Amino acid sequence: MSENFEPVIIGFTCNWCSYRAADLAGTARVKYAPNVRLIRMMCSGRLDPTFVMKALSGGADGVLITGCHPGECHYIEQNYKALRRFILLKRTLTQMGIEPGRIKLVWASAAEGVRLAAEITKMVEEVRALGPLNWNSEQVSVSSNQSSVISDQSPTLITVH
Amino acid sequence: MSKPKFAMYWAASCGGCEIAVLNIHEKILDVDANFDVVFWPVAMDAKYKDVEAMDDESILLTLFNGGIRNDENEKMAKLMRRKSKILVSFGSCACEGCIPGLANFSNVDEIIDTAFHTLTTDNGSEFKLQTHYSVPEGEIHIPTLLPLLKTLDQVVKVDYYMPGCPPESHQIAAVIDLVIQVLQGKATLPSPGATIGVGNSTVCDECKRARNEKKIKYFTRIQLTHPDPALCLLEQGIPCNGPATRSGCGALCPAAGAQCIGCYGPAEGVMDYGSRLISSFASVIDGNTPEEIEKVIDGIADPAGQFYRFSLAGSLLRGSKTARS
Numbered sequence: 001m002s003e004n005f006e007p008v009i010i011g012f013t014c015n016w017c018s019y020r021a022a023d024l025a026g027t028a029r030v031k032y033a034p035n036v037r038l039i040r041m042m043c044s045g046r047l048d049p050t051f052v053m054k055a056l057s058g059g060a061d062g063v064l065i066t067g068c069h070p071g072e073c074h075y076i077e078q079n080y081k082a083l084r085r086f087i088l089l090k091r092t093l094t095q096m097g098i099e100p101g102r103i104k105l106v107w108a109s110a111a112e113g114v115r116l117a118a119e120i121t122k123m124v125e126e127v128r129a130l131g132p133l134n135w136n137s138e139q140v141s142v143s144s145n146q147s148s149v150i151s152d153q154s155p156t157l158i159t160v161h
Numbered sequence: 162m163s164k165p166k167f168a169m170y171w172a173a174s175c176g177g178c179e180i181a182v183l184n185i186h187e188k189i190l191d192v193d194a195n196f197d198v199v200f201w202p203v204a205m206d207a208k209y210k211d212v213e214a215m216d217d218e219s220i221l222l223t224l225f226n227g228g229i230r231n232d233e234n235e236k237m238a239k240l241m242r243r244k245s246k247i248l249v250s251f252g253s254c255a256c257e258g259c260i261p262g263l264a265n266f267s268n269v270d271e272i273i274d275t276a277f278h279t280l281t282t283d284n285g286s287e288f289k290l291q292t293h294y295s296v297p298e299g300e301i302h303i304p305t306l307l308p309l310l311k312t313l314d315q316v317v318k319v320d321y322y323m324p325g326c327p328p329e330s331h332q333i334a335a336v337i338d339l340v341i342q343v344l345q346g347k348a349t350l351p352s353p354g355a356t357i358g359v360g361n362s363t364v365c366d367e368c369k370r371a372r373n374e375k376k377i378k379y380f381t382r383i384q385l386t387h388p389d390p391a392l393c394l395l396e397q398g399i400p401c402n403g404p405a406t407r408s409g410c411g412a413l414c415p416a417a418g419a420q421c422i423g424c425y426g427p428a429e430g431v432m433d434y435g436s437r438l439i440s441s442f443a444s445v446i447d448g449n450t451p452e453e454i455e456k457v458i459d460g461i462a463d464p465a466g467q468f469y470r471f472s473l474a475g476s477l478l479r480g481s482k483t484a485r486s
Contacts, residue, residue: 050440
Protein backbone atom coordinates (compact mmCIF):
# COMPACT_ATOMS: atom_id res chain seq x y z
CA MET A 1 0.00 0.00 0.00
CA SER A 2 1.27 3.41 -0.94
CA GLU A 3 2.40 5.56 1.96
CA ASN A 4 1.22 8.61 0.06
CA PHE A 5 -2.32 7.38 -0.14
CA GLU A 6 -4.72 10.18 0.77
CA PRO A 7 -8.24 8.81 1.19
CA VAL A 8 -11.12 10.63 -0.43
CA ILE A 9 -14.07 10.76 1.92
CA ILE A 10 -17.46 12.19 1.08
CA GLY A 11 -19.16 13.67 4.13
CA PHE A 12 -22.87 14.32 4.23
CA THR A 13 -23.83 16.96 6.77
CA CYS A 14 -27.09 18.22 8.18
CA ASN A 15 -27.87 21.90 7.70
CA TRP A 16 -28.99 22.32 11.31
CA CYS A 17 -26.23 20.63 13.27
CA SER A 18 -23.21 18.93 11.75
CA TYR A 19 -22.74 21.46 8.94
CA ARG A 20 -22.67 24.18 11.59
CA ALA A 21 -20.34 22.05 13.69
CA ALA A 22 -17.94 21.88 10.73
CA ASP A 23 -18.38 25.62 10.26
CA LEU A 24 -17.64 26.18 13.93
CA ALA A 25 -14.52 24.04 13.66
CA GLY A 26 -13.41 26.28 10.79
CA THR A 27 -14.17 29.55 12.60
CA ALA A 28 -12.42 28.31 15.70
CA ARG A 29 -9.37 27.27 13.62
CA VAL A 30 -9.63 23.67 14.77
CA LYS A 31 -7.34 21.55 12.62
CA TYR A 32 -8.61 18.40 11.02
CA ALA A 33 -7.72 16.17 8.08
CA PRO A 34 -8.53 17.82 4.73
CA ASN A 35 -9.60 14.52 3.12
CA VAL A 36 -13.30 14.93 3.65
CA ARG A 37 -15.47 16.69 1.07
CA LEU A 38 -18.56 17.95 2.85
CA ILE A 39 -21.95 18.07 1.19
CA ARG A 40 -24.72 19.90 2.98
CA MET A 41 -28.22 18.48 3.08
CA MET A 42 -31.24 19.78 4.92
CA CYS A 43 -31.30 16.70 7.17
CA SER A 44 -29.57 13.36 7.57
CA GLY A 45 -32.98 11.91 6.72
CA ARG A 46 -32.43 13.22 3.18
CA LEU A 47 -29.59 10.77 2.75
CA ASP A 48 -30.71 8.40 0.04
CA PRO A 49 -28.48 5.28 0.17
CA THR A 50 -28.02 5.91 -3.57
CA PHE A 51 -25.74 8.84 -2.63
CA VAL A 52 -23.45 6.46 -0.78
CA MET A 53 -23.42 3.96 -3.66
CA LYS A 54 -22.72 6.76 -6.10
CA ALA A 55 -19.85 8.09 -3.97
CA LEU A 56 -18.23 4.67 -3.58
CA SER A 57 -18.71 3.64 -7.20
CA GLY A 58 -17.40 7.03 -8.32
CA GLY A 59 -14.10 6.74 -6.51
CA ALA A 60 -14.61 7.68 -2.85
CA ASP A 61 -12.73 5.57 -0.31
CA GLY A 62 -15.22 6.21 2.47
CA VAL A 63 -18.47 7.95 3.31
CA LEU A 64 -19.22 9.89 6.48
CA ILE A 65 -22.84 10.57 7.39
CA THR A 66 -23.55 13.07 10.09
CA GLY A 67 -26.71 14.32 11.74
CA CYS A 68 -28.29 15.68 14.88
CA HIS A 69 -28.23 13.62 18.06
CA PRO A 70 -31.22 11.29 18.53
CA GLY A 71 -34.18 13.29 19.83
CA GLU A 72 -32.77 16.58 18.51
CA CYS A 73 -33.74 16.40 14.83
CA HIS A 74 -34.97 19.67 13.37
CA TYR A 75 -37.62 17.63 11.57
CA ILE A 76 -38.52 15.67 14.72
CA GLU A 77 -37.49 12.12 13.85
CA GLN A 78 -35.79 11.93 10.47
CA ASN A 79 -32.40 11.17 11.97
CA TYR A 80 -33.86 7.89 13.22
CA LYS A 81 -34.65 7.05 9.62
CA ALA A 82 -31.06 7.89 8.73
CA LEU A 83 -29.89 5.52 11.48
CA ARG A 84 -32.10 2.69 10.21
CA ARG A 85 -30.99 3.18 6.63
CA PHE A 86 -27.37 3.39 7.70
CA ILE A 87 -27.54 0.04 9.55
CA LEU A 88 -29.25 -1.76 6.67
CA LEU A 89 -26.97 -0.13 4.10
CA LYS A 90 -23.86 -1.11 6.04
CA ARG A 91 -24.97 -4.75 6.18
CA THR A 92 -25.59 -4.75 2.44
CA LEU A 93 -22.23 -3.13 1.70
CA THR A 94 -20.46 -5.65 3.92
CA GLN A 95 -21.91 -8.41 1.75
CA MET A 96 -20.55 -6.58 -1.27
CA GLY A 97 -17.09 -6.77 0.30
CA ILE A 98 -16.86 -3.14 1.39
CA GLU A 99 -15.27 -2.94 4.83
CA PRO A 100 -17.62 -1.58 7.54
CA GLY A 101 -14.98 1.01 8.51
CA ARG A 102 -15.51 2.85 5.23
CA ILE A 103 -19.00 3.95 6.21
CA LYS A 104 -19.52 5.89 9.38
CA LEU A 105 -22.41 7.63 11.09
CA VAL A 106 -21.62 10.41 13.56
CA TRP A 107 -24.04 12.54 15.54
CA ALA A 108 -22.77 16.07 16.07
CA SER A 109 -24.64 19.10 17.37
CA ALA A 110 -23.89 22.63 16.16
CA ALA A 111 -21.74 23.14 19.26
CA GLU A 112 -19.55 20.09 18.69
CA GLY A 113 -17.03 21.45 16.22
CA VAL A 114 -14.06 20.05 18.09
CA ARG A 115 -15.67 16.62 18.39
CA LEU A 116 -16.62 16.49 14.70
CA ALA A 117 -13.08 17.48 13.70
CA ALA A 118 -11.70 14.69 15.90
CA GLU A 119 -14.12 12.16 14.40
CA ILE A 120 -13.14 13.18 10.87
CA THR A 121 -9.44 12.85 11.63
CA LYS A 122 -10.08 9.46 13.24
CA MET A 123 -12.05 8.21 10.25
CA VAL A 124 -9.44 9.43 7.77
CA GLU A 125 -6.80 7.39 9.60
CA GLU A 126 -9.05 4.32 9.69
CA VAL A 127 -9.75 4.53 5.97
CA ARG A 128 -6.08 5.19 5.26
CA ALA A 129 -5.29 1.94 7.05
CA LEU A 130 -7.85 0.10 4.90
CA GLY A 131 -6.25 1.40 1.71
CA PRO A 132 -7.80 2.64 -1.52
CA LEU A 133 -11.18 1.23 -2.53
CA ASN A 134 -10.57 1.74 -6.28
CA TRP A 135 -14.13 0.95 -7.21
CA ASN A 136 -14.18 3.14 -10.29
CA SER A 137 -11.41 1.28 -12.12
CA GLU A 138 -14.04 0.44 -14.70
CA GLN A 139 -16.02 3.46 -15.79
CA VAL A 140 -19.53 3.12 -14.54
CA SER A 141 -22.36 4.20 -16.74
CA VAL A 142 -25.91 4.00 -15.59
CA SER A 143 -28.77 4.58 -17.93
CA SER A 144 -30.91 7.55 -17.13
CA ASN A 145 -33.81 5.15 -16.70
CA GLN A 146 -36.30 7.32 -18.41
CA SER A 147 -39.48 5.66 -19.33
CA SER A 148 -42.44 6.18 -21.48
CA VAL A 149 -45.51 4.07 -21.67
CA ILE A 150 -46.22 2.45 -24.95
CA SER A 151 -48.93 4.96 -25.77
CA ASP A 152 -46.41 7.78 -25.52
CA GLN A 153 -46.21 9.65 -28.77
CA SER A 154 -43.03 11.30 -29.88
CA PRO A 155 -41.86 12.63 -33.22
CA THR A 156 -39.32 9.92 -34.09
CA LEU A 157 -40.20 8.16 -37.30
CA ILE A 158 -38.63 5.10 -38.80
CA THR A 159 -38.45 4.49 -42.48
CA VAL A 160 -38.71 1.10 -44.07
CA HIS A 161 -36.80 0.16 -47.16
CA MET B 162 -41.50 -3.94 -51.13
CA SER B 163 -39.84 -6.63 -49.08
CA LYS B 164 -40.92 -7.04 -45.49
CA PRO B 165 -38.86 -5.38 -42.74
CA LYS B 166 -36.48 -7.74 -40.98
CA PHE B 167 -36.85 -9.01 -37.43
CA ALA B 168 -34.27 -10.74 -35.24
CA MET B 169 -34.14 -12.03 -31.72
CA TYR B 170 -30.95 -13.10 -29.98
CA TRP B 171 -30.17 -14.61 -26.59
CA ALA B 172 -26.96 -14.06 -24.68
CA ALA B 173 -26.65 -15.17 -21.03
CA SER B 174 -30.29 -16.00 -20.41
CA CYS B 175 -32.61 -18.90 -19.72
CA GLY B 176 -34.89 -18.86 -22.77
CA GLY B 177 -37.91 -17.60 -20.86
CA CYS B 178 -37.96 -14.40 -22.91
CA GLU B 179 -38.34 -16.43 -26.12
CA ILE B 180 -41.22 -18.35 -24.58
CA ALA B 181 -42.83 -15.08 -23.51
CA VAL B 182 -42.64 -13.89 -27.13
CA LEU B 183 -44.25 -17.09 -28.39
CA ASN B 184 -46.83 -16.70 -25.63
CA ILE B 185 -48.46 -13.83 -27.50
CA HIS B 186 -50.44 -16.62 -29.19
CA GLU B 187 -52.05 -15.77 -32.53
CA LYS B 188 -50.36 -12.37 -32.57
CA ILE B 189 -47.20 -14.22 -33.60
CA LEU B 190 -48.93 -14.53 -36.99
CA ASP B 191 -48.94 -10.73 -37.19
CA VAL B 192 -45.19 -10.82 -36.59
CA ASP B 193 -44.85 -13.28 -39.47
CA ALA B 194 -47.19 -11.27 -41.70
CA ASN B 195 -45.34 -8.01 -41.11
CA PHE B 196 -41.75 -9.12 -40.66
CA ASP B 197 -39.22 -11.32 -42.30
CA VAL B 198 -37.63 -13.26 -39.42
CA VAL B 199 -33.97 -13.40 -40.41
CA PHE B 200 -32.23 -14.53 -37.25
CA TRP B 201 -33.66 -16.20 -34.15
CA PRO B 202 -31.46 -19.06 -32.93
CA VAL B 203 -34.11 -20.59 -30.70
CA ALA B 204 -36.74 -20.72 -33.45
CA MET B 205 -34.89 -21.13 -36.74
CA ASP B 206 -31.58 -22.17 -38.20
CA ALA B 207 -29.27 -19.31 -39.08
CA LYS B 208 -25.55 -18.91 -38.57
CA TYR B 209 -23.55 -16.00 -37.23
CA LYS B 210 -21.92 -15.68 -40.65
CA ASP B 211 -25.37 -15.11 -42.20
CA VAL B 212 -25.83 -12.11 -39.91
CA GLU B 213 -22.31 -10.89 -40.61
CA ALA B 214 -23.11 -10.97 -44.33
CA MET B 215 -26.13 -8.67 -43.91
CA ASP B 216 -25.91 -4.95 -44.61
CA ASP B 217 -25.45 -2.70 -41.57
CA GLU B 218 -28.77 -1.53 -40.10
CA SER B 219 -30.62 -3.89 -42.41
CA ILE B 220 -32.54 -5.52 -39.56
CA LEU B 221 -35.33 -3.18 -38.52
CA LEU B 222 -36.01 -4.63 -35.07
CA THR B 223 -33.84 -6.82 -32.84
CA LEU B 224 -34.99 -8.03 -29.46
CA PHE B 225 -31.83 -8.83 -27.54
CA ASN B 226 -32.24 -10.79 -24.34
CA GLY B 227 -29.62 -12.05 -21.93
CA GLY B 228 -26.70 -10.48 -20.13
CA ILE B 229 -23.16 -10.20 -21.47
CA ARG B 230 -21.33 -12.99 -19.66
CA ASN B 231 -18.60 -14.01 -22.10
CA ASP B 232 -16.71 -12.79 -25.14
CA GLU B 233 -19.15 -14.49 -27.51
CA ASN B 234 -22.06 -12.56 -25.97
CA GLU B 235 -20.10 -9.34 -26.28
CA LYS B 236 -19.21 -10.00 -29.92
CA MET B 237 -22.84 -10.79 -30.74
CA ALA B 238 -24.08 -7.69 -28.93
CA LYS B 239 -21.78 -5.56 -31.07
CA LEU B 240 -22.76 -7.44 -34.23
CA MET B 241 -26.50 -7.14 -33.58
CA ARG B 242 -26.06 -3.45 -32.78
CA ARG B 243 -24.32 -2.88 -36.08
CA LYS B 244 -26.88 -4.80 -38.11
CA SER B 245 -29.99 -3.42 -36.39
CA LYS B 246 -31.82 -0.18 -36.78
CA ILE B 247 -33.69 -0.59 -33.51
CA LEU B 248 -32.04 -2.62 -30.76
CA VAL B 249 -34.27 -3.44 -27.80
CA SER B 250 -32.74 -4.53 -24.52
CA PHE B 251 -35.30 -7.22 -23.91
CA GLY B 252 -35.95 -8.77 -20.52
CA SER B 253 -34.35 -8.34 -17.13
CA CYS B 254 -31.01 -10.03 -18.05
CA ALA B 255 -30.25 -7.58 -20.84
CA CYS B 256 -31.59 -4.60 -18.84
CA GLU B 257 -30.18 -5.24 -15.32
CA GLY B 258 -28.35 -8.57 -15.32
CA CYS B 259 -31.11 -10.56 -13.63
CA ILE B 260 -30.30 -13.92 -12.02
CA PRO B 261 -27.14 -14.56 -14.12
CA GLY B 262 -25.95 -11.18 -12.81
CA LEU B 263 -25.90 -12.56 -9.26
CA ALA B 264 -22.64 -14.22 -10.29
CA ASN B 265 -21.21 -10.71 -9.86
CA PHE B 266 -20.98 -11.55 -6.16
CA SER B 267 -18.14 -13.95 -7.10
CA ASN B 268 -15.06 -13.77 -9.28
CA VAL B 269 -14.54 -16.00 -12.31
CA ASP B 270 -12.36 -18.52 -10.42
CA GLU B 271 -15.05 -18.95 -7.78
CA ILE B 272 -17.74 -19.38 -10.44
CA ILE B 273 -15.76 -22.08 -12.25
CA ASP B 274 -14.87 -23.76 -8.99
CA THR B 275 -18.52 -23.87 -7.92
CA ALA B 276 -19.64 -25.15 -11.30
CA PHE B 277 -17.00 -27.84 -11.72
CA HIS B 278 -15.60 -28.77 -8.34
CA THR B 279 -18.14 -28.29 -5.60
CA LEU B 280 -21.70 -28.92 -4.55
CA THR B 281 -23.17 -31.18 -7.22
CA THR B 282 -20.15 -31.96 -9.33
CA ASP B 283 -17.09 -34.03 -8.53
CA ASN B 284 -14.67 -33.88 -11.42
CA GLY B 285 -11.53 -34.71 -9.49
CA SER B 286 -8.72 -32.34 -8.71
CA GLU B 287 -6.92 -32.82 -12.05
CA PHE B 288 -9.89 -31.45 -14.02
CA LYS B 289 -9.13 -28.09 -15.53
CA LEU B 290 -11.43 -25.92 -17.63
CA GLN B 291 -9.87 -25.12 -21.00
CA THR B 292 -11.09 -22.60 -23.53
CA HIS B 293 -8.94 -24.02 -26.35
CA TYR B 294 -8.60 -27.69 -27.19
CA SER B 295 -6.90 -29.42 -30.10
CA VAL B 296 -8.63 -32.31 -31.84
CA PRO B 297 -7.61 -34.04 -35.11
CA GLU B 298 -10.12 -31.89 -37.01
CA GLY B 299 -8.63 -28.66 -35.72
CA GLU B 300 -8.76 -26.45 -32.65
CA ILE B 301 -11.95 -26.00 -30.65
CA HIS B 302 -12.64 -22.73 -28.88
CA ILE B 303 -15.23 -22.10 -26.25
CA PRO B 304 -16.10 -18.60 -25.08
CA THR B 305 -14.15 -17.01 -22.22
CA LEU B 306 -15.99 -15.60 -19.22
CA LEU B 307 -15.73 -11.85 -18.64
CA PRO B 308 -14.80 -10.75 -15.08
CA LEU B 309 -18.26 -9.28 -14.52
CA LEU B 310 -21.56 -9.94 -16.24
CA LYS B 311 -22.52 -6.75 -18.03
CA THR B 312 -25.88 -5.43 -19.05
CA LEU B 313 -26.44 -4.85 -22.76
CA ASP B 314 -26.22 -1.08 -22.42
CA GLN B 315 -22.85 -1.38 -20.71
CA VAL B 316 -21.55 -2.82 -24.00
CA VAL B 317 -23.50 -1.13 -26.80
CA LYS B 318 -25.98 1.70 -27.25
CA VAL B 319 -29.54 0.53 -26.70
CA ASP B 320 -32.58 2.16 -28.31
CA TYR B 321 -35.28 0.86 -25.99
CA TYR B 322 -35.53 -1.07 -22.76
CA MET B 323 -38.18 -3.67 -22.11
CA PRO B 324 -37.75 -5.13 -18.62
CA GLY B 325 -39.36 -8.12 -16.97
CA CYS B 326 -38.41 -11.68 -16.18
CA PRO B 327 -39.81 -12.35 -18.64
CA PRO B 328 -41.68 -9.33 -20.05
CA GLU B 329 -45.40 -9.99 -19.78
CA SER B 330 -46.87 -11.31 -23.01
CA HIS B 331 -49.63 -8.71 -23.16
CA GLN B 332 -46.93 -6.02 -22.97
CA ILE B 333 -44.97 -7.70 -25.76
CA ALA B 334 -48.14 -7.88 -27.85
CA ALA B 335 -48.75 -4.16 -27.27
CA VAL B 336 -45.21 -3.30 -28.31
CA ILE B 337 -45.47 -5.43 -31.46
CA ASP B 338 -48.82 -3.81 -32.25
CA LEU B 339 -47.22 -0.41 -31.93
CA VAL B 340 -44.29 -1.29 -34.18
CA ILE B 341 -46.70 -2.59 -36.82
CA GLN B 342 -48.72 0.62 -36.56
CA VAL B 343 -45.51 2.59 -36.97
CA LEU B 344 -44.75 0.58 -40.12
CA GLN B 345 -48.18 1.47 -41.44
CA GLY B 346 -47.61 5.13 -40.63
CA LYS B 347 -50.37 5.19 -38.03
CA ALA B 348 -48.16 5.81 -34.98
CA THR B 349 -44.72 7.05 -34.02
CA LEU B 350 -42.08 5.39 -31.91
CA PRO B 351 -41.45 6.46 -28.29
CA SER B 352 -38.45 8.72 -27.69
CA PRO B 353 -35.07 6.95 -27.91
CA GLY B 354 -33.82 5.43 -24.67
CA ALA B 355 -37.34 4.95 -23.36
CA THR B 356 -38.46 1.98 -21.34
CA ILE B 357 -41.34 0.39 -23.19
CA GLY B 358 -44.05 -2.10 -22.36
CA VAL B 359 -44.21 -0.91 -18.76
CA GLY B 360 -46.12 1.38 -16.45
CA ASN B 361 -44.76 4.63 -15.04
CA SER B 362 -45.20 3.80 -11.40
CA THR B 363 -44.38 1.03 -8.93
CA VAL B 364 -45.77 -2.46 -8.37
CA CYS B 365 -47.37 -1.14 -5.15
CA ASP B 366 -49.53 1.13 -7.27
CA GLU B 367 -50.93 -1.87 -9.13
CA CYS B 368 -51.24 -4.04 -6.04
CA LYS B 369 -54.76 -4.57 -4.73
CA ARG B 370 -53.73 -5.32 -1.16
CA ALA B 371 -54.79 -2.85 1.54
CA ARG B 372 -52.09 -0.50 2.81
CA ASN B 373 -51.87 1.28 6.15
CA GLU B 374 -49.13 3.22 7.85
CA LYS B 375 -46.20 0.83 8.13
CA LYS B 376 -44.35 0.06 11.35
CA ILE B 377 -42.36 -3.10 10.94
CA LYS B 378 -41.54 -4.91 14.17
CA TYR B 379 -39.91 -7.92 12.51
CA PHE B 380 -39.03 -9.34 9.11
CA THR B 381 -39.78 -12.94 8.28
CA ARG B 382 -39.74 -15.24 5.29
CA ILE B 383 -42.98 -15.93 3.50
CA GLN B 384 -42.71 -19.69 3.91
CA LEU B 385 -42.58 -19.31 7.69
CA THR B 386 -45.86 -17.46 8.00
CA HIS B 387 -49.46 -17.39 6.83
CA PRO B 388 -49.91 -13.88 5.47
CA ASP B 389 -53.27 -12.13 5.47
CA PRO B 390 -54.36 -12.35 1.79
CA ALA B 391 -55.83 -8.84 1.72
CA LEU B 392 -53.11 -6.89 3.55
CA CYS B 393 -49.85 -5.41 2.25
CA LEU B 394 -47.13 -8.05 2.57
CA LEU B 395 -44.46 -5.58 3.66
CA GLU B 396 -46.69 -4.50 6.55
CA GLN B 397 -46.76 -8.15 7.59
CA GLY B 398 -42.98 -8.25 7.75
CA ILE B 399 -42.45 -10.03 4.44
CA PRO B 400 -39.72 -8.34 2.41
CA CYS B 401 -41.72 -7.39 -0.69
CA ASN B 402 -39.82 -5.48 -3.36
CA GLY B 403 -42.88 -3.68 -4.71
CA PRO B 404 -41.93 -0.17 -3.50
CA ALA B 405 -38.90 0.07 -5.82
CA THR B 406 -40.08 -2.08 -8.72
CA ARG B 407 -41.50 -0.75 -11.95
CA SER B 408 -45.14 -1.40 -12.67
CA GLY B 409 -46.23 -3.20 -15.78
CA CYS B 410 -46.81 -6.75 -14.62
CA GLY B 411 -50.13 -5.99 -12.94
CA ALA B 412 -48.73 -6.96 -9.49
CA LEU B 413 -49.08 -10.63 -10.36
CA CYS B 414 -47.03 -12.03 -7.50
CA PRO B 415 -48.69 -10.18 -4.60
CA ALA B 416 -52.07 -11.06 -6.13
CA ALA B 417 -51.08 -14.71 -6.07
CA GLY B 418 -49.93 -14.51 -2.46
CA ALA B 419 -46.21 -14.17 -3.05
CA GLN B 420 -43.96 -11.18 -2.45
CA CYS B 421 -42.69 -9.08 -5.35
CA ILE B 422 -39.10 -10.04 -6.08
CA GLY B 423 -38.43 -7.15 -8.42
CA CYS B 424 -38.15 -8.65 -11.90
CA TYR B 425 -39.45 -5.52 -13.63
CA GLY B 426 -36.40 -3.63 -12.43
CA PRO B 427 -36.05 -0.11 -11.03
CA ALA B 428 -39.10 2.13 -11.10
CA GLU B 429 -39.17 5.45 -12.93
CA GLY B 430 -36.38 7.73 -11.73
CA VAL B 431 -34.65 5.12 -9.57
CA MET B 432 -30.92 5.12 -10.21
CA ASP B 433 -29.97 2.24 -7.94
CA TYR B 434 -32.68 -0.32 -7.26
CA GLY B 435 -31.20 -1.77 -4.08
CA SER B 436 -30.63 1.66 -2.56
CA ARG B 437 -34.27 2.54 -3.07
CA LEU B 438 -35.31 -0.65 -1.34
CA ILE B 439 -32.89 -0.12 1.55
CA SER B 440 -34.44 3.29 1.96
CA SER B 441 -38.03 2.13 1.86
CA PHE B 442 -37.57 -0.93 4.09
CA ALA B 443 -35.43 0.81 6.68
CA SER B 444 -37.62 3.91 7.03
CA VAL B 445 -40.57 1.90 8.31
CA ILE B 446 -38.71 -0.21 10.87
CA ASP B 447 -40.24 0.22 14.29
CA GLY B 448 -37.22 0.95 16.44
CA ASN B 449 -35.07 3.92 17.40
CA THR B 450 -32.01 2.38 19.02
CA PRO B 451 -29.31 0.51 17.12
CA GLU B 452 -30.12 -2.65 19.11
CA GLU B 453 -33.85 -2.57 18.23
CA ILE B 454 -33.09 -1.83 14.58
CA GLU B 455 -30.44 -4.57 14.27
CA LYS B 456 -32.90 -7.07 15.74
CA VAL B 457 -35.55 -6.25 13.12
CA ILE B 458 -33.01 -6.32 10.29
CA ASP B 459 -31.80 -9.75 11.43
CA GLY B 460 -35.04 -11.02 9.85
CA ILE B 461 -33.74 -10.22 6.36
CA ALA B 462 -31.63 -13.29 5.74
CA ASP B 463 -29.63 -11.98 2.78
CA PRO B 464 -29.93 -8.19 2.34
CA ALA B 465 -27.74 -7.88 -0.77
CA GLY B 466 -29.52 -10.80 -2.43
CA GLN B 467 -32.90 -9.39 -1.44
CA PHE B 468 -32.14 -5.91 -2.77
CA TYR B 469 -30.21 -6.84 -5.91
CA ARG B 470 -31.75 -10.14 -6.97
CA PHE B 471 -32.46 -8.88 -10.48
CA SER B 472 -30.36 -5.76 -10.72
CA LEU B 473 -26.85 -6.39 -9.39
CA ALA B 474 -25.08 -6.07 -12.74
CA GLY B 475 -27.02 -2.90 -13.54
CA SER B 476 -26.50 -1.34 -10.10
CA LEU B 477 -24.07 1.44 -9.29
CA LEU B 478 -21.60 -0.98 -7.71
CA ARG B 479 -22.18 -3.63 -10.42
CA GLY B 480 -20.82 -6.45 -8.29
CA SER B 481 -18.95 -7.30 -5.12
CA LYS B 482 -15.37 -6.39 -4.35
CA THR B 483 -14.38 -10.04 -4.82
CA ALA B 484 -15.84 -10.10 -8.31
CA ARG B 485 -14.00 -6.95 -9.29
CA SER B 486 -10.64 -8.13 -7.99
